[in-house]
Amino acid sequence: MKGYLRADGRKGIRNITVVCYLVECAHHVARKIVDGCQDENVHLIGFPGCYPNDYALKQLSQLIRHPNVGAVVLLSLGCEGFNREALAAAAREAGKPTDTIVIQQAGGTKTSIEKGIATVKQLQTQMDIQLVPMSVDELIIGTICGGSDGTSGITANPAVGHCFDRLLAQDATCIFEETGELIGCEQIMAERAVSVELGVEIEKAVHKAEDYYTQLGYGSFAPGNAEGGLTTQEEKSMGAYSKSGHSQISGLIKPGDIPPKGGLYLMDVVPDGGPKFGFPNISDNAEIVEMIASGAHIILFTTGRGSVVGSAISPVIKICANPETYARMPDDMDVNAGRVLSGESTVEEVGLEIYQQLLAVAVGAKTKSEELGHQEFILTYKQFEPIGPSCLPFR
Amino acid sequence: MSVEIAHFIQLxxxxxxxxxxxxxxxxYVVALNGEQFQLTHxxxxxxxxxxQFIHKGQKIIKYGVAIGSATQDIAVGxxxxxxxxxxxxxASHTRLGVNSSNKD
Known part of the structure; x- marks a missing residue:
C-alpha cells in the first residue's frame, strides 16, 4: 500500500481538491466551479449557515486538513459569519495549497466561477503527488449503518465487526458511532472499555443520547427500519452494535477529534447542552462527514433497505445485508453480505471479503459509489463540549 | 401432504x-431445536x-437481550x-407519526 505524504506526516489514499463554500449564498458558484473542472477528484463541500458555529469551523478545518485532500479553494460570498481567515490559515498550516475567492470582491458569479476553475487547476500543480509506503496501522476506518432492517444485525454488521477485529489486530484505527443507535447496549459496551473511567464516560454518552432523543420525541429509527422487520430502538441498537466487533474500546471521541493512536473508538455524535439545533444527525451523510473529519480514510457502510450514497473526500464501501435488496440494487453494492442468510457464506468469510476490498480501495480501486459519482456532503449546526480526560486513557 | 419447511434462525x-x-x-412450518410450529401469516x-407463547408485558428476547415488551399475548408462530x-x-415512529401503529 502507498499513500500521499502530507506535511503533518499523515498519509492519504486519495488526492482530492476540495471546493468549499462558506455560506449557502456561495453554494451555486462553488458547484459551478466543481462542474467546470470536469475532474472526478475535485469535490464540493461546504456549510450553509450565515451564523458562526465552533463545531462547523472545527469540522471544516479538519476536513480541509484531511490526508485525502491535496488542495483547497474556499468560496466566500463576503458578508457571511464564517471565519474564513481561520479556515484558510488551517489549510496553510497543514501545507495544503489554498486560495480564497470572495464573490463580492471578485466581481460576482461569472468571474468567480472563471477564477475558481483557474485556481483549482493552478493549485493542483502544487499538490503533494509523492507516494510513499503506507501500512495498515496508518489507516483510520469508520463504520455506519443506514437503512437498517432485520437482516443488518445478522449479516453485514457482524461482518464489519469481524473486519474491524482484523484491522485492530494490526493496530489500525477504527471508529464506530451514533450513540443514539446504541441505546440499550451501554452496559455491555462499557464492559469492553480499556478503563473503568472510560466505561463510565461511554454509559454517560449513551444516557445523554437517550435524554436528547426523548426530548425530541423521536428515536434514531426511520420508517424503513420497521418495514424491514425492526420494531424497537433497542433491537436496532443491538444490530448496529455488532459493527464494533469484539475488541477492547480504546477511547471516546467527538466529531473532528483525531484518535491519538491505533485502536477502537466510539464517536459521541449527540450534541451537548440538549436539543438546540435539532436532530443530532439529520441523515446518514452527516455521520459520514463527522467520521471523515476525525480522519477516516474509508467508510464501511452497511445497509439492509438499500442506501446508494457515497461521500466527498473519502471512499464509501457499501455492504448489503439483505439478499433481496442486493438482487434489486447490485450496481450500488460493493459486498453482498446477505449470502450469510442462505448459508452460502459465514460472517467470517464476508468479514474477510470486506477487509480485502478495503485494502484494494486503499490502493486506488474505485468503490461502486465512486464509480457512480456519488460525492454527498452535509454539515449543519451543532454544539459540543470538549471530551474529558477519562475519554482517552492511553493518550 | 408434504410439509413446507421455512428458513428461520434463532440468534x-x-x-x-x-x-x-x-x-x-x-x-409454512418452522422447525428449530426439535420443535415445530406453523406460521400464522x-x-x-x-x-x-x-x-414460544409470550404473555402481555413479558420481555421479547433477541440476541439474548430484551428488545422491548409485549403489549398483548402473542401466540407461537x-x-x-x-x-x-x-x-x-x-417509541418507534412510522411515516404516519410517532407510535402511530403502536397504540395500546
Missing part, C-alpha cells in the same frame, strides 16, 4: 423470537415470529412487530 439460545431468512408464505425476510411489541426506551 441466541434464550431468544423467544426467531428471524426470517427468506420471504415465506403463510402456513406470510413473513418477510428480516422480520421475526414468536417461537405469530408475527412480532409494532402491533404487539413496544420499546422500553423510546
Amino acid at each position: 441466541h439460545p434464550q431468544d423467544n423470537v426467531v428471524v426470517c431468512c427468506t420471504d415465506t408464505a403463510q402456513g 406470510a413473513i418477510e425476510v428480516g422480520h421475526k415470529v414468536a417461537s 405469530e408475527h412480532v412487530h409494532l402491533t404487539n411489541l413496544k420499546s422500553d426506551y423510546i
Whole structure:
C-alpha cells in the first residue's frame, strides 16, 4: 500500500481538491466551479449557515486538513459569519495549497466561477503527488449503518465487526458511532472499555443520547427500519452494535477529534447542552462527514433497505445485508453480505471479503459509489463540549 | 401432504423470537431445536415470529437481550412487530407519526 505524504506526516489514499463554500449564498458558484473542472477528484463541500458555529469551523478545518485532500479553494460570498481567515490559515498550516475567492470582491458569479476553475487547476500543480509506503496501522476506518432492517444485525454488521477485529489486530484505527443507535447496549459496551473511567464516560454518552432523543420525541429509527422487520430502538441498537466487533474500546471521541493512536473508538455524535439545533444527525451523510473529519480514510457502510450514497473526500464501501435488496440494487453494492442468510457464506468469510476490498480501495480501486459519482456532503449546526480526560486513557 | 419447511434462525439460545431468512408464505412450518410450529401469516425476510407463547408485558428476547415488551399475548408462530411489541426506551415512529401503529 502507498499513500500521499502530507506535511503533518499523515498519509492519504486519495488526492482530492476540495471546493468549499462558506455560506449557502456561495453554494451555486462553488458547484459551478466543481462542474467546470470536469475532474472526478475535485469535490464540493461546504456549510450553509450565515451564523458562526465552533463545531462547523472545527469540522471544516479538519476536513480541509484531511490526508485525502491535496488542495483547497474556499468560496466566500463576503458578508457571511464564517471565519474564513481561520479556515484558510488551517489549510496553510497543514501545507495544503489554498486560495480564497470572495464573490463580492471578485466581481460576482461569472468571474468567480472563471477564477475558481483557474485556481483549482493552478493549485493542483502544487499538490503533494509523492507516494510513499503506507501500512495498515496508518489507516483510520469508520463504520455506519443506514437503512437498517432485520437482516443488518445478522449479516453485514457482524461482518464489519469481524473486519474491524482484523484491522485492530494490526493496530489500525477504527471508529464506530451514533450513540443514539446504541441505546440499550451501554452496559455491555462499557464492559469492553480499556478503563473503568472510560466505561463510565461511554454509559454517560449513551444516557445523554437517550435524554436528547426523548426530548425530541423521536428515536434514531426511520420508517424503513420497521418495514424491514425492526420494531424497537433497542433491537436496532443491538444490530448496529455488532459493527464494533469484539475488541477492547480504546477511547471516546467527538466529531473532528483525531484518535491519538491505533485502536477502537466510539464517536459521541449527540450534541451537548440538549436539543438546540435539532436532530443530532439529520441523515446518514452527516455521520459520514463527522467520521471523515476525525480522519477516516474509508467508510464501511452497511445497509439492509438499500442506501446508494457515497461521500466527498473519502471512499464509501457499501455492504448489503439483505439478499433481496442486493438482487434489486447490485450496481450500488460493493459486498453482498446477505449470502450469510442462505448459508452460502459465514460472517467470517464476508468479514474477510470486506477487509480485502478495503485494502484494494486503499490502493486506488474505485468503490461502486465512486464509480457512480456519488460525492454527498452535509454539515449543519451543532454544539459540543470538549471530551474529558477519562475519554482517552492511553493518550 | 408434504410439509413446507421455512428458513428461520434463532440468534441466541434464550431468544423467544426467531428471524426470517427468506420471504415465506403463510402456513409454512418452522422447525428449530426439535420443535415445530406453523406460521400464522406470510413473513418477510428480516422480520421475526414468536417461537414460544409470550404473555402481555413479558420481555421479547433477541440476541439474548430484551428488545422491548409485549403489549398483548402473542401466540407461537405469530408475527412480532409494532402491533404487539413496544420499546422500553423510546417509541418507534412510522411515516404516519410517532407510535402511530403502536397504540395500546
